[in-house]
Amino acid sequence: MSDETKRTVRTQFGRQASWYAASAVHRQSASLAVLLRLSAPFPEARALDIATGTGFTGLALAPQCRQVVGVDLTAGMVREARRLAANRGVPNFLLCLGDAEALPFPDRIFDIVTCRHAAHHFPDFPRALAEMGRVAKIGGRVVLDDTCAPENPALARLMNEWELRRDPSHVANRPPSELVALLDQSGLRVDATVMTEVPLEFTDWVRRSGVAAAEAAALRASLLGAATDARSAFRIRLEGDTLRFAWDEIVLLGVKR
């Protein structure tokens, strides 16, 4: 299952790399400013951005750090991030291929470790967290930013079901309480949690992951037909013909004990 998910990640993101770099949803989320603040970069810092994609987080951190390393499973994403870093003249943002669950770095070498909008793709999330903790220095900051599920298990199941129908590389969104507990169990003291949201427009959401027309229509009907508690939790609404909704997003700061 795990290898299959990772193959799907490479297929999904391999074909998205060039337009992903231009995607406003991914570039501009309110959470990026929060992530940067909680990372507390400083001129001598060495930072690691896990599942860097086309490098939004790494490029934002680089001007305030000595060096930022971006690692990602998908070759196309790494190529695109490298091209952007060169075009923008950011020589201290280095890129490499690698798996969040088996990071190609020694223990305790990073002051800052970030991971944005990716943990829901990891088949073995506790293992990825253990890897984040392993490569962070004692006292180092691990900042995890991802969409999260509601605390209500039925709503969490529904969100994950919708996401999986849209994107076969989706594994799981978790509620905030579970994320906090998992960080703590990984030796990361949770010093801050900040909630934001990702506003979504249905047509764009399904187009990005290449959902077939019939499945997109069925998914749209499922969102529109959801019960009142789901419509309220996910802010599902029609504006004319435009279907809008939102996922909650969480940014957690874990300090390596």
Ligand SMILES: C[S@@+](CC[C@H](N)C(=O)[O-])C[C@H]1O[C@@H](n2cnc3c(N)ncnc32)[C@H](O)[C@@H]1O
């Ligand atoms: C939605 S993108 C997020 C990219 C970037 N962090 C951002 O904020 O724009 C998810 C990224 O996670 C990467 N990814 C998924 N599973 C991974 C894994 N096990 N190890 C490393 N990267 C992974 C994908 O290749 C993709 O580039």
